[in-house]
Amino acid sequence: MSPLKEKERTIRRPEELAPGRDFRYIGQRIPRADGPDKVTGRYDYLADGRYDKALVGVVLFSPHAHAKVRSIDCSRALAMPGVRVLTWEDAPDVLYNSGEWFPGQNDHPDERVLTGHARHVGDRIALVLAPDERTARIARGRIVVDYEVLLPVVDPEGAREAPEALHEDGIREFPGTIAFGDVEGAFASAAHVEEDVIVTPRIHHAAMEPHAVFAAPRPEGVLELHTPCQILFGIQQTVAKVLNLPFSKVRIIKVPMGGSFGGKQEAVFEPLCAWAAMTLHRPVLIVTNREESIAATRVRAAAVGRVSTALDADGKLLARRFDVTVDAGAYLSGARKVLMAMGKKTSRLYRIPAVEFAGRAVRTSTTPSGACRGYGSPQIHAITEIHTDLLCRRLGYDPVDFRLANLVHPGDSDPSGASDLGNARIIECLTRGAERFGWDHRSKVLSWGRWRRSAGFACCTHGNGYAGTIYHDVTEVSVRIMEDGSVVVRTSLHELGNGTLTAVAQIVGEVLSVPLDRIVVTEGDTQFTGYDIGCQASRVIYVCGESARLCAEQAKELLRSEAEKLWGCPTTYENGELLVGGRRLSLGEAVRAVETKGGTSVDVHLTYSPDRNPGSYGVHFADITVDTCTGLVTVNDFLAVHDVGQAINRNFDKYHMFNAPEMPPIDVLLIEKGEPGGPYGAKSIGEIATVPTAPAVVNAVNRALGTEMTCLPLTPARIVEALAAL
C-alpha cells in the first residue's frame, strides 16, 4: 500500500467549469461494462449460484395484517427429511431499525428477525429450511399456525387515533419539523392563500430480481453475508447488532443485483439469514418469489400532505406551511428519515422566505415502507407541484410564468441552513424545456368525442449527498496502477444496475488516459474495500465519482514524482504515458521501474468527505390524452429536462423511465453548466430522473379535464369519478 494516505482535501474549484470540453471519456456514449454479460445471461445473480451444503430458507409469512400467534405446529414439516424450522421463539429479542445505516443514528428500533406478533400481511413468523427450495416450500405448507386475529389499522390518519398503539412501545407518531422565517406574519399579510391536500400512494419497486440473501459461518467466528444491497456498512452494523458480534467479524459482500430502486436499501432479510446461519452452523440461502417480495419487503411510503401557500399581490411566494403524515407501515423503518427528506426539499426549489414543515411518521398494519427512488422527493414534489398548478389556475396565473418568477437562481443559499444550492439551473430547465416541448401550443385543451388532450409539467430538485445535513458523508477509494499499466479502482460502491461502475471507470480513465477496458472498478466487500456510507442520497457521482477523480489524480502524480526521483530528470504524464526527459515510457514500464528500483507501488488510498451538496434540478413535460369514459390516460409525448452539471455517460440521454407497451417517446434535454465540487462538473441524476414525472402527468390530466384531482394514483376509476363530479 502506498505511503500516501490522503486526509487533506484538495479540491480543484473552478468557478465556472466550461461545458463541452474536449473529453476522452467523460460525456461520451460508453457501453456499460456489465452489458454483454447481462444480455447474454452470463451475469449470475445471487439465486443463480450454487451453494454446496447450504440450506435454502423460505419465510413463513403472516397472512393477517394484525395477529398474535397462539401456537405453531411444525411437526409435519419437521418430519420431512432435512427440514429445519426456526420460529420467533428461537429468535433473539434484539430490536433493530432496518433503515438505520450508522451506529448511533437512533432510528427507533421496533423490528425483530422473527415475530409472534404479526403486524402486517407478510410479517416474518418462522424460517423453514431444507436442502432445496421446493422441499422448503412444501414443508412450509405443512406448518399449522393458530392466530388470534386482531383489528388492523390501515389508514395513517386513523393510526394516530386508534384506541391502542400497535407496538408495545406505545408510541403513536414520530414527529419532525423544519421551520424558518416569519410564517405567521407572511400568512397574515398575504394577498392570497391557497391550500390543497395531496395524497400519494405506496409503490412497490418491482425490481426484476426478487429479494435473496446468502449467509455462511466462516472460520474464526466470522459471518459472511452475500447480498445485493445498497449500503454494505449499514447492513454490517445491523447484522452485528442482531448477532452481538464485533463489526470486524461481520463480512458483507455486495453481489450482482437485478435492480433495487431503494427496495434493497434497508436490511430486510439480511439479519434473519445471518442469524439462521450462525444458529444452525450452516450456510443459508433465503430466496423469495415475486409475491413475497411485494408483500414482505419495503414500499415507497404513502403520504398525505396538506400544503398552504401565502402569496403577495404580484404572485410572489411569501411562505409555505406543510402538514405531512407519512405511513411507515408496520415498522418505523426509514419512514421518519423519508419525512425529513421531504421537508428538506421544500426550501430548495422556490425562493420562499418562510417555511413551516410539520410532519409525522405513523405506523399502520401495512407493508413497511422505506427507500424508493427519490427518498421523499417524489412525494413532496407531487404535493407542491400539483398544488402549484392548481393555485395558478385558481388565481389566473400562467403556470410557467408563475414558476419563473419564484424559482431559485444559481448560487442561492438554502434559507433552512442546509448546503447552498450550487449552480442551480432550474430556470434554464423550464425555459428551454417549454420551448423544446412546444408548451404554448401543447398546453391548449383539445376536445373531440370522448377524448380530451392537453399537457402538463412539474419541476423538482434533489440532493447530491449528505453534506450540510445531520448525516456524515465519507467515502474511501484506492487507485492502483498495475505493472502492465492497467488500473484497479477499489471502492465500496454498489452497482445497482444504473451503470455506476462504468461511470467511475470513465472518470478514472479520463484522468489517467487509460482505455476503459483496462480499468476494473470493484464493488464493496467490508473486509477488503474502504468505508463508504452507501449508494444512497444520489451521492455516487458527485461524491464517490469526485473521490475517484481525486484519487486517480494523486496516483498519476505519485507515479510522475517517483519516476522523476528515479531518473532524476523532469517528468510529465501525457496521454497515458510518461515523458521522462526525452524518453517516452508506457505506464507499465514506468510502474515496473518504480516498483523494482524505487521500492514503491503506485497505489493511492483516499478518504474523501465533500463540503458541498448542491441541488440537481429537473422539469418533466407530459402530453396526454384522456378517455373520459374509461378514465384511461395515454401519455403521447414526454420530455425530461435535467440539470446534471455535466453528463458522464451520454447514454443517459436514453434514460428510460417507462417500460411498457404504452411508453411514450421520451425526449431528454440535459442542461450542462457544470457544478463545482463534482467530477468534471457532474452532479446527480439517479433519483431525480423519476421525481417530477407523476406530478407532470397529473397536472396535464387536471388541465385537460378541468379537474382538481390530488389523490394519487389517478386510477381510471378516480378520473371517471372526478369527471362525474364536475
Place this chain on the structure above:
Amino acid sequence: MAGLMPPNSLDELAACLAIGNVRVVAGGTDWFVRDVESFGEEDTLIDLSGVAELRGVTLQGGGLRIGAGETMTSLAGSPLVRTHAACLAEAAEHVGSWQIRNRATLGGNLAGGSPAADTPPALMALDATAEILSLRGTRSCSVEGIVAQGRAALAPDEVLVAFTIPLPEGRISAFGKVGSRKEVSIARLNLAASLRRSGGSLSNARVVVGTLGSAGRLCPGAGEILIGSLDLEERRRAFCSALVAVVEAAIPGRSTLPYKRSAILALGEDVFDALMRTSDEGRGRS
C-alpha cells in the same frame, strides 16, 4: 400415482384420464401461478400440450372448427379465424403478454372459469359449441351453457377438445376490452358482438358483456337495438344506453359499478363503430 403424463393423442389421453386424481393442464399459464402449490403427492398432472387432435383450425360442414389447444398467438394470426370470427381473433390478440399468448389456449381460457377471461364472450357472441371428452364419452355443450355454470361446468376429468362456430352468410363481429392499461392487462370489462348483414339489412345480433361477475352475459336488448331501425347516431346512443342498463342490472351496489357504467360507454362506442365500419366496407365490396 403421482407424476406427469404427457399424452400425444386422444387415445393416450383417455388412458391417462383413467388413472384417477388427475389434473388437466394445457398452456398452464394460470395453473402454474395459482394451483401448483396445491398439487398433491397423489395427484397426476396431464399435460395436454402434446395432444395432436387438440390443434387445428378448419372449415367443416358450414362451420369453423377450432381445436381447444390452439394458442392465443395462433388464433390471433389465423387467417381463417380473422375472416370468420374476427371478434375471437381480436380477443385472443389482447390476452396477457406475448409470452402468455404463446402458451395460453382457447380451451384453457374457458375451462379456467375466470370471469375476466377474454375469449369466452367472443365464443358466446359467435354462438360456439364445445366438444367435451371424458371416459364417459363425448358430449357437446354451448359455450353459453358452460359460462352459465361457471367452474362447475366441467368435471375434473373432462377435457375440452374443440369448438365449432356456425358460419351463417354475412356475419361480422367485433371485440373490445378495458383493462388498467393497453397491454398485459386483465379485463375489467369486455364486450363482444356479432351480427349478420345481407343486402342492406342487419339481423341475428348477439351481444355479450364479460367480466360482470361471469365471463359472459348475453344482452338481447342491446342486440335488438344494434340491428334496429334507428338512424346511425341514435342507434349508437341507444346501444350504449342499453349496455349501461345491463351493467347496472348485473352488479347493483358493487363498488365497481360507477366506473363500469362509464367504461361500458367507451366499449359500446368502439364495438358499434367497428361493426358499422365493417358493415359499410362489406356493402362497398358487394
